[in-house]
Amino acid sequence: MSLDRKTARRLADRILGHARRLAPGADAIVSLSYGRSANVRFARNEITSSGDVTETVAAVTLARGQRHAASTTNQTDDASLVALVERADRLARVSPEDPEWLPPLGPQRYRVTPPQHDAATRDLPAEPRVAAAASAIAAAKQAGVTVAGFHETSGGASALATSAGLFAWHESSNIELTVTARTPCGTGSGWAGGTANRAADVDVSRVVATAVDKALRSCAPRALTPGRYTVILEPQAVAELLGFLTGSLDARRADEGRSFFSRKGGGTRVGETLFPESITLGSDAADPLTPGAPYSGDGLPRQALTFIDRGRIARLSYDRYWAHKQGVHATGAPHSLHLRGGTATPEDLLAGVKRGVLITRFWYTRPLDPKSILITGLTRDGVFLVENGAVVAPVTNFRFNESPVTMLARADLLGRETVRVPQHGLDLRVPALRTHDFHLASVSDAV
């Protein structure tokens, strides 16, 4: 079954009906999702596997007073839906009371966000995916390199309904293509990727050409002493580090003294200027490049939020409970993060750099210290030495130990173009940027 608005409403009403009958007086929240996802995987210049899956998932949360529980199934026949409600009720009845539980939301008013669904992308047959993989392989063979990659198209709908009368429905589709090229000498590797709501908006040949070019240019890397360097981070690298800031944007963690944004002695650092004036960070479901559903998982309307406004901490995010407790407006957690771009061209980012490093992306990034948001990780698939404003040679990979906070605090140039990068379960929109004293801590022999 697909899940158009009408079908979704009918299915949600069936589950809410079961809930009214089987758990009279209980609050109920129903969430539904329907999606098709199809992919092709390739490596060593050949296709290695492919897949095509369609699934509908129904979930219900039931609350008897402050006792609540949730249950999920991918079977939508009536017996399974009854069992779904019964299971949630059984758990809810014996769950201890949760003083933080708030009753479900009633009808809400949502903004209109840009269209995110393309039926042609959702229904894309196997042949165009295979053709994309085959074209990547052909380009790689011609360039004398080996490619591995992943091409996935997906599409579907989700819906949210509550016993208090809320009904919300949202459709989206997506394409993601990533390609890694490696050179036969064993010392060069390059990566590129593209993502969009419409399959037609990802330029396969451009992604492949970038990965191949990076691989060829990164052959025979020069050794470079570990240390602190001026770095030019491409958007993928910026997003990988910036995503770690998200958890710290939660107001509760800051109020509780467990976040970078906690103030010594209590309270938060909202209002303090911690970054240069060029840094503005926000989230907006209506952003044309990273659009999202106009509502969050619990049905809260998503507003445009500015977390960092020209260097100053402007606000943090509040879930419903913490907003209620603090007497402020609930925002929900952000679905996206947008680091506003600057004015620099790629050449500007290099210009004036006496000695620095250009980094394509990071890998295996992990938090080391939650207070300073110190992150460790490695560079990968294209690292280059920059001297006197020009890229002069490939260099070996590095392990770094650095924080997104210091990355932003020391940034002096932001790229003009911003790019959509899915990362950390969010859609990030970020520019390339230049920052200083970036700690490349040790050499990695990985290629």
Place this chain on the structure above:
Amino acid sequence: MRLSRRGFLAATGSALASAQVALRARDASARGALDSDSALERLVQQTLDAARKAGASYADVRVVRRLDESLSTREAHVTSAASSESYGLGVRVIAGGAWGFAATSRVLPVDAVAVATRAVAMARAASHAVERKVTLAPEPPHVGAWRTPLEVDPFKVGIDEKAAFLLALDAEALRVPGVKFCESSFHAVREWKLVASTDGAWVEQELTRVRPSFSATAIDATTGDFAEREHDIPALQAGWEHVTRSTLLADARRTGEEAVEKLRAPSVTPRRCDLILAPSNLWLTIHESVGHPTELDRALGYEANYAGTSFATVDKLGKLEYAAPAVTLFADKTTPGGLATCAWDDDGVATSRWNLVERGRFVGYQTTREQAGWIGEARSRGTSYAQDYKSFPFQRMPNVSLEPAPGDRGLKEIVAATDDGIVVVGRGSWSIDHQRHNFQFGGQLFYEVKRGKITRALRDVAYQSNSVEFWRSCDLIGGAREVELHGSFYDGKGEPGQVNAVSHGCPPARFRGVNILATDTRRGG
């Protein structure tokens, strides 16, 4: 640590039907969309026939029901109680020498046949871009059933009983002055799976895994500093008895005290010194620096676009001195309680134990039926796994463990033999490069060792090394007495990403002259 074959509830031939009935009858929810076992068997056979008729030279079918139940608390209340169920059928085929895969959550004849046909069409489409045609290593057609040996079915223990246990942990830790927050959780997974293939495999398994967790956070409001201590209890393939028999409750207050001790401890001074890893820390280092590098698909470039490749390339097999001569590391899908333990893998191959590193030398890879021939091996090692019905089965890590040394040397004896070192307990931050050379790991608790004695607690410690250099520096390994089995519930690999659960057994061990970093130097050493 070996599981006797007698421990397996194996059934063959005519005993199959009764074993299946017994297994499925245990759990009413395993009935699925069909009313009877014979109907499901007919449907599976129909699906295999449909794939063959559409032109598949090989096909296998997985019918999988997965149940998840989780409960979380913070401080004195439950934050979430959730249960989820997924059921469906996946078909994997070879046609034209290429793989094809499709899946449906509607386990009905019409949908199953349609999925089989679609999988063959996808394989045919892909076959034009395949250089090396897929061939499978031979395997006898196993028929049987197996399930996790357990005492208390976690899905039959009331959520109230589980919540009471977790809330008691929180309450105990919150009694410690300085402890302000604590979180606890319990996650149980049941995976019922039938794998049948055109080669004659027909195996049915029910795996149950449990993962308790508990942590306490101490806060110093005047400095704005905080520290978290996560308890070391491992996830296991077991029942609720793993939780009730654990030391969790007895340790709850100490866990809070350790958080406070950690908060007050000085930062480490960066330098090189000996490193003594407790099993609760060493397991993850084994996972990252031995488990992943010895995956054959990774070594050959099949994971190059995501997880990466490996320094342990095929030309080094049998030659590379991976570790010190005292070190033997083995793979084992039959370890009792191991998260990756089962009787047959998702290719229908009988599971076993074999060495990856033997007395220091790199001697083995993890393989599937497709991969065995790639390195000239006649049989698969049985490491194929798909996380659910809608996932393509591929090579996943078995339990990988460090062989204990003879005798009964323990952590205490290793500390006594160390002049200048640091003991690391518990899992902290971990990161390793995409060819598995350069790694950097943290921990939960750290203790300075001077002249054979623990002198004080430290914090902010990370150790950084390269896999081969690190394993070659291993000079003391504990005995079997202190072997512990720890593991990961959520090990990721592949595109689309799949999760595998895997265990690692090890005693404590010492590594010489390792690079120690400070992850925060604000506090001073």
